[in-house]
Amino acid sequence: EPEVTQTPSHQVTQMGQEVILRCVPISNHLYFYWYRQILGQKVEFLVSFYNNEISEKSEIFDDQFSVERPDGSNFTLKIRSTKLEDSAMYFCASSDDRVGGYTFGSGTRLTVV
């Protein structure tokens, strides 16, 4: 069964450093998403991406965050200057239409120290 692949599975970074989280969505999917879960809290939406541009973003997704689909297969989330409160499990997901279930990756655990 097709999978969404995320790398790395765990990243530790120093506060203020830039990180890039990588995702390979399912190849024929059209919609791509990033979500995150801070420990003990709900899974929360960051951004959705369709037709090579951001279609929706949450208040969390400020100027420190950016997404890119550089080569038609990868979908990356960049955090320019990480803060302690960015520590969370980051999930990439993709779907083939707006009303289908999402396929999630297994997540990248980001720890900012």
Next chain:
Amino acid sequence: ILNVEQSPQSLHVQEGDSTNFTCSFPSSNFYALHWYRWETAKSPEALFVMTLNGDEKKKGRISATLNTKEGYSYLYIKGSQPEDSATYLCALQTGANNLFFGTGTRLTVIP
């Protein structure tokens, strides 16, 4: 931010028991209701996406119902097995293309 609530937060049942849990959500701006099954160290797996009031969906021993007018959905598991142990997440999709998740119900099935 829309408030999606799930209850109970956690549940222990004996193998073979049937169980159910609840997801409640604001009924305005409803577009779809998703259920996901999330095992530890794995990715959340889509179970159901429901859009119509009165929808009932079934996948093996797991089924779900939807009431959009009163803003709730039930997930039922018949004859629970140890492999059903997981966190079950519901998420509300509004007209926009994002999901608002509940906190999940953590199910433990005791052999």
